Amino acid sequence: MDVEGNTKKMRVLLINPSFDRSKQYGHLNRLVKPGLPLSIGALAGYLLDKGVSVRVADDQVDDLSAEGLTNILNDFSPSIAGMTCLTPNVFRVFELASIVKAYCKDIWVVAGGAHATVCPDECLGNGNIDFVARQEGEVTLWELVKARLNQTGKEYISGLSFKENGKIRHNPDRPFQQRLDEFPKFPFKLLMNPPGRYNPGHLVTSRGCPFKCVFCSSRNISGFGYRSLSAGRVIEEIEGLINDYKIRSLMFEDDNFLVDKKRAMQICDGLIEKGFNRVISWRCQARADLVSLDVLGKMKQAGCVNISFGIETASQRLMELIKKGETVEDNIKAVRLAKSAGLGTRGAFILGLPTETRQESLATIRLAKSLPLDEVKFSLATPYPGSPLYEMAKKEGCIIDGRWERLNTTVGL
Numbered sequence: 001m002d003v004e005g006n007t008k009k010m011r012v013l014l015i016n017p018s019f020d021r022s023k024q025y026g027h028l029n030r031l032v033k034p035g036l037p038l039s040i041g042a043l044a045g046y047l048l049d050k051g052v053s054v055r056v057a058d059d060q061v062d063d064l065s066a067e068g069l070t071n072i073l074n075d076f077s078p079s080i081a082g083m084t085c086l087t088p089n090v091f092r093v094f095e096l097a098s099i100v101k102a103y104c105k106d107i108w109v110v111a112g113g114a115h116a117t118v119c120p121d122e123c124l125g126n127g128n129i130d131f132v133a134r135q136e137g138e139v140t141l142w143e144l145v146k147a148r149l150n151q152t153g154k155e156y157i158s159g160l161s162f163k164e165n166g167k168i169r170h171n172p173d174r175p176f177q178q179r180l181d182e183f184p185k186f187p188f189k190l191l192m193n194p195p196g197r198y199n200p201g202h203l204v205t206s207r208g209c210p211f212k213c214v215f216c217s218s219r220n221i222s223g224f225g226y227r228s229l230s231a232g233r234v235i236e237e238i239e240g241l242i243n244d245y246k247i248r249s250l251m252f253e254d255d256n257f258l259v260d261k262k263r264a265m266q267i268c269d270g271l272i273e274k275g276f277n278r279v280i281s282w283r284c285q286a287r288a289d290l291v292s293l294d295v296l297g298k299m300k301q302a303g304c305v306n307i308s309f310g311i312e313t314a315s316q317r318l319m320e321l322i323k324k325g326e327t328v329e330d331n332i333k334a335v336r337l338a339k340s341a342g343l344g345t346r347g348a349f350i351l352g353l354p355t356e357t358r359q360e361s362l363a364t365i366r367l368a369k370s371l372p373l374d375e376v377k378f379s380l381a382t383p384y385p386g387s388p389l390y391e392m393a394k395k396e397g398c399i400i401d402g403r404w405e406r407l408n409t410t411v412g413l
């Protein structure tokens with residue numbers, strides 16, 4: 001069968017489940033705006049590039065009540081429904097999956113994302129989830145589309161978990177794509193229809209992180225190996241956003257913009273050469289031990305207005321415990337360097353780390369107040385499954401499994 005020529009017969013509905021924001025954020029919920037679904041978008045872009053018909057339904061902006069989702073299913077008639085499954089929204093995933101199956105049991109329901117990757121057996125134990133696409137899902141989902149189209153077996157699809165004869169089967173992991181430029185551009189046109197659904201000024205230009213902070217579970221998805229779009233490709237993406245959506249601000253959503261400083265400086269040079277530094281302002285995140293005055297100065301020249309540092313704590317003892325790989329002094333120096341370069345600064349802090357004393361918590365608050373920070377964010381240490389912090393919590397006797405609604409960076413356990 002000519003797979004490439006028949007993919008238009010396949011319809012894939014990609015769903016971005018949300019969570020109860022009023023419970024998560026309390027009265028701050030009114031300040032939280034819908035976020036561009038970057039992971040769902042990456043999947044959609046890959047499938048669209050293969051000729052598959054794709055529709056995105058987002059709990060943040062669409063009516064995904066039982067009636068609303070049923071109407072979408074009736075209108076689009078998908079063969080596959082894929083959902084992003086994160087720990088805070090896992091129960092919403094199960095709820096939406098039940099609506100899909102109630103509409104048509106023949107639709108294959110696929111869960112992907114951090115929680116599904118780390119807890120595939122839990123997801124497949126739900127009677128409405130047929131498959132789990134572990135780690136980065138573009139190629140895995142595409143191969144599943146081909147399997148559905150050709151009615152072929154799924155045992156050779158790397159990165160896939162599924163039920164077979166009543167038992168759960170985990171195929172071998174899929175190697176990470178090393179050349180991100182080979183992926184299609186992000187499908188802003190699909191997601192921005194109708195206009196105004198989201199702020200389009202967000203880009204992910206790299207994947208993976210070589211550092212090993214114990215509170216991070218993201219490495220289960222993207223691994224420790226750093227991979228990135230080329231500087232030229234990044235400039236192309238930005239040019240498209242400026243021309244098509246008239247953006248005036250941009251957030252680089254990379255975990256760490258400066259892992260590859262040479263690439264970061266090439267991006268800055270490209271922005272300056274194109275004159276985009278006079279059109280947009282941009283923000284990023286970076287580790288404190290990777291900045292220098294010359295790097296920050298070039299970023300400022302290229303239009304950067306704010307850099308965010310994961311400062312975490314004022315305790316060097318705790319910095320070592322969470323395996324941050326940098327010192328408290330590194331963070332203090334980086335914030336001051338950024339201010340001297342004329343950049344705005346943001347600091348992210350964590351309270352409630354294992355063995356943290358009241359005195360250490362107060363010292364962290366005092367540090368935040370003493371630094372020249374324009375913005376601060378305080379989170380509570382949250383042991384998400386798949387993170388070393390989760391294993392530490394289990395060893396201390398914390399009963400977490402299955403009670404995922406209690407995991408909240410803004411509310412204590």
